[in-house]
Amino acid sequence: MLKFEQADRVKNLPPYLFARIEKLIAEKREQGVDVISLGIGDPDLPTPDHIIEELKKEAENPANHQYPSSVGMLSYRQAVAEFYKKRFSVDLDPKSEVVTLIGSKEGIAHISWCYLNPGDVVLVPDPGYPVYAGGAILAGAETYTMKLKEENGFKPKYEDIPTDIAKKAKMMFINYPNNPTGAVVDVKFFEETVAFAKEHNILVCHDNAYSEIAFEGYRPPSFLEAKGAKEVGIEFGSVSKPYNMTGWRIGWAVGHPEVVDALGRLKSNVDSGQFQAIQYAAIKGLTGPQDALQNNIAIYDERRKIVVEGLRELGWKVDPPKATFYVWVPVPKGFTSASFAEYVIEKTGVVITPGNGYGESGEGYFRISLTIPTERLKEAFRRMKESLGKVEF
Numbered sequence: 001m002l003k004f005e006q007a008d009r010v011k012n013l014p015p016y017l018f019a020r021i022e023k024l025i026a027e028k029r030e031q032g033v034d035v036i037s038l039g040i041g042d043p044d045l046p047t048p049d050h051i052i053e054e055l056k057k058e059a060e061n062p063a064n065h066q067y068p069s070s071v072g073m074l075s076y077r078q079a080v081a082e083f084y085k086k087r088f089s090v091d092l093d094p095k096s097e098v099v100t101l102i103g104s105k106e107g108i109a110h111i112s113w114c115y116l117n118p119g120d121v122v123l124v125p126d127p128g129y130p131v132y133a134g135g136a137i138l139a140g141a142e143t144y145t146m147k148l149k150e151e152n153g154f155k156p157k158y159e160d161i162p163t164d165i166a167k168k169a170k171m172m173f174i175n176y177p178n179n180p181t182g183a184v185v186d187v188k189f190f191e192e193t194v195a196f197a198k199e200h201n202i203l204v205c206h207d208n209a210y211s212e213i214a215f216e217g218y219r220p221p222s223f224l225e226a227k228g229a230k231e232v233g234i235e236f237g238s239v240s241k242p243y244n245m246t247g248w249r250i251g252w253a254v255g256h257p258e259v260v261d262a263l264g265r266l267k268s269n270v271d272s273g274q275f276q277a278i279q280y281a282a283i284k285g286l287t288g289p290q291d292a293l294q295n296n297i298a299i300y301d302e303r304r305k306i307v308v309e310g311l312r313e314l315g316w317k318v319d320p321p322k323a324t325f326y327v328w329v330p331v332p333k334g335f336t337s338a339s340f341a342e343y344v345i346e347k348t349g350v351v352i353t354p355g356n357g358y359g360e361s362g363e364g365y366f367r368i369s370l371t372i373p374t375e376r377l378k379e380a381f382r383r384m385k386e387s388l389g390k391v392e393f
């Protein structure tokens with residue numbers, strides 16, 4: 001066996017922080033414990049039938065068996081533009097301001113390759129979706145973390161970013177509704193973001209993966225609703241979360257035409273776009289009946305209530321999240337994120353996600369995901385009530 005030295009960009013990727021808890025889960029399962037995971041942020045409900053039917057139909061058409069366009073079919077990009085018009089009153093040119101992605105994660109990772117040279121600075125939220133920093137590290141860039149603090153509504157405070165860092169920064173990632181905190185923002189925050197970006201010449205990448213998963217009539221805005229947003233950045237989005245299509249791998253980036261073009265050029269050198277039958281299916285998702293989405297939201301809403309009420313009975317003071325399928329909760333007194341997650345799995349066989357897995361500022365929190373069957377969620381809280389007792393802060 002030859003030994004090969006890995007490239008620095010791979011060696012520099014952060015350690016996988018969930019390895020220890022995964023080992024514990026495996027041990028518990030071996031002992032015969034019926035482990036309930038509240039850790040996974042992946043819809044448990046199936047993709048709606050009309051979307052699956054479209055895939056089946058288009059899979060049989062030989063025209064779809066050849067290489068697709070790396071930027072996506074125009075009809076798919078038109079469907080995305082129509083969705084933006086209808087949902088956010090945002091105008092997009094489907095030819096120059098929309099690019100199809102193999103899941104938004106693909107574009108989030110690749111945008112760093114488009115704009116960051118080794119040593120360049122990128123601002124990333126902490127806690128945050130790990131791909132923002134991961135993609136930047138693969139591009140050899142330096143990450144500066146913007147701390148998302150509870151007292152600031154889990155929003156970055158741009159005035160706290162040192163001027164020399166802001167001046168050096170080339171790009172930034174933000175994400176609202178937010179994974180993992182469930183925090184939401186209004187268009188005013190996006191306008192502040194545009195102003196900050198213009199002042200320091202920073203490319204803004206907003207991740208709007210959860211725009212459609214919201215409760216009590218709340219409608220999360222698009223970054224592109226902010227005046228001037230298209231001049232400073234792009235927004236990522238995806239059918240993954242609204243239509244239970246995480247396995248299908250299709251999303252988009254929209255906004256600043258030169259940035260959209262750069263992503264397309266990079267993609268033409270890396271992949272050749274997504275299977276057209278999947279693009280057709282995603283069009284059906286975006287333009288077809290939305291009752292399955294409404295049904296999803298109703299189910300997450302019920303689960304959200306189970307979680308919030310369950311936590312309150314255990315002694316927590318939690319507000320229900322307005323959007324996303326996550327509940328972000330402080331750990332009790334005397335625990336770290338990791339020690340509490342380990343304690344809960346030991347005592348109850350229930351898996352929660354330790355907050356430090358999303359960055360240093362996630363320390364002291366854990367995340368509960370609403371993407372498990374309602375009965376299992378109820379069972380998890382029955383066990384916690386039985387075995388944990390009242391928590392203290």
Ligand SMILES: *Cc1c(COP(=O)(O)O)cnc(C)c1O
Pocket residue numbers: 041102103104105106129175179207209237238239240241246249250251
């Ligand atoms: C789930 C998720 C995505 C979406 O990923 P896809 O690649 O489109 O499936 C993007 N950002 C965040 C924060 C997510 O949680």
